[in-house]
Amino acid sequence: MTVMTIANQKGGVGKTTTAINLATAMAAINKRVLLIDLDPQGNASTGLGISASERRGGVYQVITGEQTLSESVVSTSVPNLYVLPSTQDLSASEVELPHVDEGLYVLKKILNGHDFDFVIFDCPPSLGFLTINALIASQYILIPLQAEFFALEGMTQLLRTFRRIHNNYNPDLEILGIILTMYDSRNALAQHVEEEVRSYFPEHLFDSKIPRSTRVSEAPSHGLPVMVYDVKSHGSMAYIRLAKEILHKIRGMSHGHHSQVA
Ligand SMILES: Nc1ncnc2c1ncn2[C@@H]1O[C@H](COP(=O)(O)OP(=O)(O)O)[C@@H](O)[C@H]1O
Ligand SMILES: [Mg+2]
Structure with a gap:
């Protein structure tokens, strides 16, 4: 099982869009995929057509033990793609979890005994307890960056969080990579941001x-x-290329050698 977290504490950078479309691309090649919506706003759940009334529960009910993961997971219109939706009450977790015994490991624990090929966490726009919980449960962090001015602002803090989790809680965590989103190649600024990101993080x-x-x-x-x-749109094609690149990269990374990915 490959578990990844899509994180960036900035809002509106393409986390949810990337989570939905990467999950779909993986499901399309017959992988069993679980997308876990960690944002109380529930954009990933809504974006996959899961209306609030269809949610028997969600992440909150599972981490509080009110429901099991299997009870809360819903299927989507995409074969092989399942969602653990979020509900508004999930925001309470940010204040409740720090007081729960082993509260940093609740997301890791709910995955025990489940056998999806991929689990993708879509994070809220913060480096709060839920994002940290997801990083502790994951092998990889995937960082979407919007190709605009200030794109790199916040990266220092994000990478510091990554190192802290890696060093103190989850030595398996690796940076899978950085994705430029909402890229407009005609825009000189976007190209400039791309060059800057490449010069700072060439391997990522x-x-x-x-x-x-x-x-x-x-x-x-x-x-x-x-x-x-619209499968033929540039956006679809780009996400399919990204999914291929990610699968290839995972195979070359340390966890990839041991897992049966693709
Ligand atoms: N490649 C793209 N092209 C155009 N609009 C996009 C693209 N990616 C995301 N968006 C839009 O930008 C907004 C923010 O994206 P979203 O994925 O919700 O970001 P986040 O989850 O980081 O807050 C949404 O309205 C989304 O539809
Ligand atoms: Mg989002």
Whole structure:
């Protein structure tokens, strides 16, 4: 089982969009995928067409022990893709979990005994307790960066958090990579940001960039991944390329040697 966290404490950088479409791309090649929506806003759940009334519960009910993971997980219109939705009450976890015994490990524990090929955590825009919990439960962190001014602002703090988790709680955690999102190649600033990210993090920047695309932004309002909404769009193609690049990279990384990925 490969577990990854999509994190960036900035909002609106493409975390949820990347989570939905990466999960869909993995499911499309017959992997059993679980997307865990850790944002109380529930954008990943809604974007996959899971209305609030269809949610029997969600992450909150599972971490409090009210429900089991199997009871809360819902299937989506994409075969092989399952979601553990979020509900508004999840925001309480940020204040409750620090008081729970072994509270840093609750997300790791709920995955025990489950056998998805991929688990993807979509994080809220903060480095709070839920994001930290996800990082402790994961082998990889994936960082979307919006190709705009101030893109790198916050990276120092994010990387410091990564190192702290790696050193104190989860030595298995590795940086899978950085993805440039909402990229507009005609924009000189976007190219500048790309060069800057490449110069600071040459080994982490993915070759695949996600272009800014209306189809990508329209898809969630239809409750569909862009890959289902319009598979031929540039955005879909970009996410398919990114998924391939990620699978290839995982095979070459330390955990990849031991797991049966792709
Ligand atoms: N490649 C893209 N092209 C156009 N719009 C995008 C793209 N990626 C994301 N968006 C839009 O930008 C907004 C923020 O994206 P989202 O994935 O929700 O970010 P986050 O989860 O980091 O807050 C959403 O309205 C989304 O539809
Ligand atoms: Mg989001």
